[in-house]
Amino acid sequence: MDTLSNLLLGFQTAGTFLNLGYCLVGVFLGTLIGVLPGLGPVATIAMLLPATFGLPPVSALIMLSGIYYGAQYGGSTTAILINLPGESSSVITALDGYAMARNGRAGVALATAAIGSFFAGTVSTLLLALAAPPLAQIALKFGPPEYFSLMVLGLSASVVLAHGSLLRAFGMIVFGLLLGVVGTDANSAVQRFTFGIPELADGIGFVTVAMGMFGVGEIIRNLENESDRSVFVSKVTNLMPNREDWRRIVGPILRGTALGSALGILPGGGAMLSSFAAYSVEKKISRRPSEFGKGAIEGVAAPESANNAGAQTSFIPMLTLGIPSNPVMALMIGALIIQGIQPGPAVMTQQPALFWGIIASMWIGNFFLILLNLPLVGMWAKMLTIPYHVLFPGIMVFCAIGVFSLNNTSFDVYLMAIFGLLGYVFAKLRCEPAPMLLGFILGPMMEENLRRSLTLSRGDPLVFVKNPISVTMLIIAFLALLLVLLPSFRKTREEAFVEED
Amino acid sequence: MRLSIRNPADFWSGLLFVAVASAFLWIARNYDFGSPLRMGPSFFPVVLSVALAGVGLIALLRSFAVEGDKLGGFTVKGLLLVTLGSLLFGILIERAGIVVAVSAITLVSAYASVKFTWKQGLIMAALLSVFCALVFVYGLGVPMPILGSWFVD
Numbered sequence A: 001m002d003t004l005s006n007l008l009l010g011f012q013t014a015g016t017f018l019n020l021g022y023c024l025v026g027v028f029l030g031t032l033i034g035v036l037p038g039l040g041p042v043a044t045i046a047m048l049l050p051a052t053f054g055l056p057p058v059s060a061l062i063m064l065s066g067i068y069y070g071a072q073y074g075g076s077t078t079a080i081l082i083n084l085p086g087e088s089s090s091v092i093t094a095l096d097g098y099a100m101a102r103n104g105r106a107g108v109a110l111a112t113a114a115i116g117s118f119f120a121g122t123v124s125t126l127l128l129a130l131a132a133p134p135l136a137q138i139a140l141k142f143g144p145p146e147y148f149s150l151m152v153l154g155l156s157a158s159v160v161l162a163h164g165s166l167l168r169a170f171g172m173i174v175f176g177l178l179l180g181v182v183g184t185d186a187n188s189a190v191q192r193f194t195f196g197i198p199e200l201a202d203g204i205g206f207v208t209v210a211m212g213m214f215g216v217g218e219i220i221r222n223l224e225n226e227s228d229r230s231v232f233v234s235k236v237t238n239l240m241p242n243r244e245d246w247r248r249i250v251g252p253i254l255r256g257t258a259l260g261s262a263l264g265i266l267p268g269g270g271a272m273l274s275s276f277a278a279y280s281v282e283k284k285i286s287r288r289p290s291e292f293g294k295g296a297i298e299g300v301a302a303p304e305s306a307n308n309a310g311a312q313t314s315f316i317p318m319l320t321l322g323i324p325s326n327p328v329m330a331l332m333i334g335a336l337i338i339q340g341i342q343p344g345p346a347v348m349t350q351q352p353a354l355f356w357g358i359i360a361s362m363w364i365g366n367f368f369l370i371l372l373n374l375p376l377v378g379m380w381a382k383m384l385t386i387p388y389h390v391l392f393p394g395i396m397v398f399c400a401i402g403v404f405s406l407n408n409t410s411f412d413v414y415l416m417a418i419f420g421l422l423g424y425v426f427a428k429l430r431c432e433p434a435p436m437l438l439g440f441i442l443g444p445m446m447e448e449n450l451r452r453s454l455t456l457s458r459g460d461p462l463v464f465v466k467n468p469i470s471v472t473m474l475i476i477a478f479l480a481l482l483l484v485l486l487p488s489f490r491k492t493r494e495e496a497f498v499e500e501d
Numbered sequence B: 001m002r003l004s005i006r007n008p009a010d011f012w013s014g015l016l017f018v019a020v021a022s023a024f025l026w027i028a029r030n031y032d033f034g035s036p037l038r039m040g041p042s043f044f045p046v047v048l049s050v051a052l053a054g055v056g057l058i059a060l061l062r063s064f065a066v067e068g069d070k071l072g073g074f075t076v077k078g079l080l081l082v083t084l085g086s087l088l089f090g091i092l093i094e095r096a097g098i099v100v101a102v103s104a105i106t107l108v109s110a111y112a113s114v115k116f117t118w119k120q121g122l123i124m125a126a127l128l129s130v131f132c133a134l135v136f137v138y139g140l141g142v143p144m145p146i147l148g149s150w151f152v153d
Helices: A001-013 A017-034 A043-051 A057-082 A087-102 A106-140 A143-161 A165-178 A204-223 A241-265 A271-284 A298-313 A315-321 A329-340 A345-351 A352-383 A388-407 A410-428 A432-457 A470-486 A486-496 B008-028 B043-065 B075-093 B098-110 B118-141
Strands: none
Touching: A001 A352, A017 A043, A017 A352, A043 A057, A043 A087, A043 A204, A043 A329, A043 A388, A043 B098, A057 A087, A057 A106, A057 A298, A057 A329, A057 A352, A057 B098, A087 A106, A087 A298, A106 A241, A106 A298, A106 A315, A106 A345, A106 A352, A106 A486, A143 A432, A143 A470, A143 B008, A165 A432, A165 B008, A165 B043, A204 A329, A204 A388, A204 A410, A204 A432, A204 B075, A241 A271, A241 A298, A271 A298, A298 A315, A298 A352, A315 A329, A315 A345, A315 A352, A315 A486, A388 A410, A388 B075, A388 B098, A388 B118, A410 B008, A410 B075, A432 B043, A432 B075, A470 B098, B008 B043, B075 B098, B098 B118
16 A cells, blocks of 8 residues: 555654654653743744754654644643643643642643543544645646635635634734745845845744744743742642543544544644634533533543644645645744755655655654653653743743854844734734734745746736636635624634633 | 724734835835736735735724723833843844853843842853853854953954
């Protein structure tokens, strides 16, 4: 079977001693930093990205994927132990996970999260291996108009899935697209919006933006109400779920995995949306919905499985189409580009070892996660006792050095400071930073594909409507936006996110 | 009925969007717009700026019509010190070297915390600068001087 031999190639690539090592280091570092309150996967990956520049592409991507899973699991640990979700997708885990911790069942909650994540990771990795090749085959036939419309579809979906004001999310996307055009115009070599600053000729670095918006901005936000932070770290004892627990988590894990795998492919809030959706499904079908929020183990198992499945399947559009579906994938694309690989459907045929190596490393990463985290859980819990006022200056130092080392220029550090400021202002104005980063990374690709489409059609903008695939995607995008404007859908959408507050 | 801002988030983000869009439009007037057939360097940015200005205007109008949440307090101290710390790091890293730069960003940003004490701050600055010098300069080979051009010719 083709998939089997491909997977074998993947495991051969990812299974070398060195790559296993990078995967382990990635998972470890990701968890270590992800466990720190207030640092989500985006900031963690952005911070550690420069450390992978020196590695060969396969190893770099393997390590980054490891960091991603580690950071995500670390976020859940924080959510369960101290009720401070480091990222939006573990917000929901905090509800019942923290309640379980208060009931003295922190260990079981953590183990449930790990088991659910591992199962979800295994299934969705397999799904990825099966779905990626046919999708890439289709994508290879895509021309500029199809790509342009696909990006329009992706961006509209991210507006629909962002929470908070739709109008402002839309504004953030356009703002991101605009920032993306700063730098040298690919076609005319004109330097645009660079103010004559040579460092801007290559455009604004996406790592700088991500680190500023998600790292520094978040720190400023946390400084707002420092005194509210209570550090209550429960003792972690007795990890293993008992028979009754096992019986209760099987269903939620299965449903969470299915839901997460499906929703993760969608652009925008894949991981987050899937954890919210999985939680509300469990709450709806549960025989004891009143237990939810008070330490129901289903309320940990379902969202954790869903968000890990979603995290995995969000690699599908990235690997097959070269289009990121969330800020983490945008960072992955950036990493690929830095490694000299143009992301897109051609990666699979031209670099099969890289492609399948990443997929195999996902499963290995998930395996390491469970291997590493359950024994080390005491250490993670200890990390949480570090008070924030000791922690954040250190994070600032690492962000500054990380950004500096991108191009060895102080200019990027100044830019990071500006984006930190912007990140804080946007957070205050309840404008989601994720759609902006998505727009930012898609900006240059969109312009390029728009230009090529229009050149091919001799300036006829109807090319997007005449092309059957393109027009289908535009119609879906249009319907999605229309759907959001319907009052009944709006209500459901608001309800889906209401648990967060 | 008196006109008043009912949704400050909409109002300020609208204003921000309009301002950014205007700035981009103003700068883009220097670049060639071209035509759909041959998109010039300002084609895409101008289209985007117009869209952003539109979104901003709608948000501005909406802010007077639809009620929204209050913004809540603004931490000027945190904002200024964290930004200042980063800027200092950028200025000092090549001129004074990693030890001074790391100490500066640590102390200045730590000072933003209500729980800041000089003793703890100085210990953190010392530990972090030694750690970073060892790991980043010696370990990872990031080209940052231990002592910068101010101290070494």
